[in-house]
Amino acid sequence: MFGRKFNILSVAGIQIGIDLSWLFIAALLSWTLAVGYFPFYYPDLASNVYWLMGIAGMLGLFVCILLHELGHALVAKYNNLPISQITLFIFGGIAEIKKESQTPKVEFWVAIAGPIVSVLLVLVMHALTLLGEKSGWPVQVVGVTAYLALINLIIVIFNMIPAFPLDGGRVFRALLWWWKNDLAWATKIASYVGAGFGLFLIFYGVFTLLGGNFISGLWMFILGLFLHKAATASRTQFYVGRELKGEKVEKFMVKDPIAVPQEINLKEFIDQYVYQSHHHLYPVVDLDNLVGYISLSEVKSVPAEDWPKVYVKKVMVPRSAFQTVTPDTNALEALNLMNETGSTTLLVTVRNQLVGMLTAQDLFKLISLKIELEEKSR
Ligand SMILES: [Zn+2]
Known part of the structure; x- marks a missing residue:
């Protein structure tokens, strides 16, 4: 505010x-x-x-x-x-x-x-x-x-x-x-x-x-x-x-989100991931371990003709630069973290293995459905 x-x-x-x-x-x-x-x-x-x-x-x-x-x-x-x-x-x-x-x-x-x-x-x-x-x-x-x-x-x-x-x-x-x-x-x-x-x-x-x-x-x-x-x-x-209140991230997260291997290049990333699934943000993994995330703004920082030569690993936001939550994190705390950091997507990990993704949209969609049901039954 x-x-x-x-x-x-x-x-x-x-x-x-x-x-x-x-x-x-x-x-x-x-x-x-x-x-x-x-x-x-x-x-x-x-x-x-x-x-x-x-x-x-x-x-x-x-x-x-x-x-x-x-x-x-x-x-x-x-x-x-x-x-x-x-x-x-x-x-x-x-x-x-x-x-x-x-x-x-x-x-x-x-x-x-x-x-x-x-x-x-x-x-x-x-x-x-x-x-x-x-x-x-x-x-x-x-x-x-x-x-x-x-x-x-x-x-x-x-x-x-x-x-x-x-x-x-x-x-x-x-x-x-x-x-x-x-x-x-x-x-x-x-x-x-x-x-x-x-x-x-x-x-x-x-x-x-x-x-x-x-x-x-x-x-x-x-x-x-x-x-x-x-x-x-x-x-x-x-x-x-x-x-x-009292709810955990687990309840609202998308389980096993689409993750990008760090060894592909940006052209492959655009063709095989962005055009296929239309997400804003993709976790980047090395085997199962979360090593970073990539979104369109990272891709845009590279001129299009260089996309086949530049690897995801090179431009991704590294794991050390953002916070993650666990499935046990309190949902309200996760929302506060979104507010503080201004990022509407949080990656969910257990011992650095990617297990889910939590977005503000999913959170609010579920809440508004619940409210609608409640107000109708009053
Ligand atoms: Zn007053």
């Missing part, structure tokens, strides 16, 4: 990182505050003062989002849910919790903890603003606290929309789960509502755009796309996690 990111600090054993997209938003936000928001509400200040206020507002918001996510993370940790990390990205923050909550009660409190922190921040910032106005603090300071009170209020309102996977949607899912005692059903309903709300925002955004309000229309459109995608992805992730 994320692009490049780097870690900045860790709190109570929780890694906190920033996605590169956040830097873009940080710059955009400082600029919007310095040339738009602050000059509008507090006219007649010098432009460098507006920039200082803009940067202070941006950093303040950064800390507030971090505190919001820490709220989720600490409550999760208190309930023995492992937290891998917190990442700040283009639409705010995300606390990556590695396990689903065991009970609707835990889910409810983990989900509501972030918005509770934000409500507290609204109150603190508002109190500071009132105190500052009464005690004659400089307008530069009061302007920033007033902004932070407002932005945290917006964060609370937006996050409490009952659209899964937003916090409000998680609260909604926890309530549904508690009501029917059926997490799968609750996830289904909550993610449909989330996806529906995303669609609504997309259409509303387009109408707003056509009506001439370019900036708000565009924001609504982008948020709608994001929400729709996130709701659908969360639902898939939930089902995939549940279907793969």
Whole structure:
């Protein structure tokens, strides 16, 4: 889901990182505050003062989002849910919790903890603003606290929309789960509502755009796309996690896949293997031992007229350059490995003998069949 990111600090054993997209938003936000928001509400200040206020507002918001996510993370940790990390990205923050909550009660409190922190921040910032106005603090300071009170209020309102996977949607899912005692059903309903709300925002955004309000229309459109995608992805992730839990690679792999001997040349490989079986990737073996794999991109690195002269052995990706799994590997772990390495095919070995091949397509085909059967029988 994320692009490049780097870690900045860790709190109570929780890694906190920033996605590169956040830097873009940080710059955009400082600029919007310095040339738009602050000059509008507090006219007649010098432009460098507006920039200082803009940067202070941006950093303040950064800390507030971090505190919001820490709220989720600490409550999760208190309930023995492992937290891998917190990442700040283009639409705010995300606390990556590695396990689903065991009970609707835990889910409810983990989900509501972030918005509770934000409500507290609204109150603190508002109190500071009132105190500052009464005690004659400089307008530069009061302007920033007033902004932070407002932005945290917006964060609370937006996050409490009952659209899964937003916090409000998680609260909604926890309530549904508690009501029917059926997490799968609750996830289904909550993610449909989330996806529906995303669609609504997309259409509303387009109408707003056509009506001439370019900036708000565009924001609504982008948020709608994001929400729709996130709701659908969360639902898939939930089902995939549940279907793969406790399953082994053995169940999903293709046994004895077509393997290429390392001593043939590329022309033979193309004629006898690629044109015959149309796979993307072929394990390369020496007798039964896996020594590497070859795909079309390795072949393409050699000019076609040289194919009869170049051996598979020469251009294959060697065994030492990629990871394999065993039939006993947990299926969810295998999927995580695909995500981490970006390769959708894994070779399955036992003591370096090739025994199977696992592809993301096969994995998902089986899962979606199972889900379809289940949803029909409900
Ligand atoms: Zn939250």
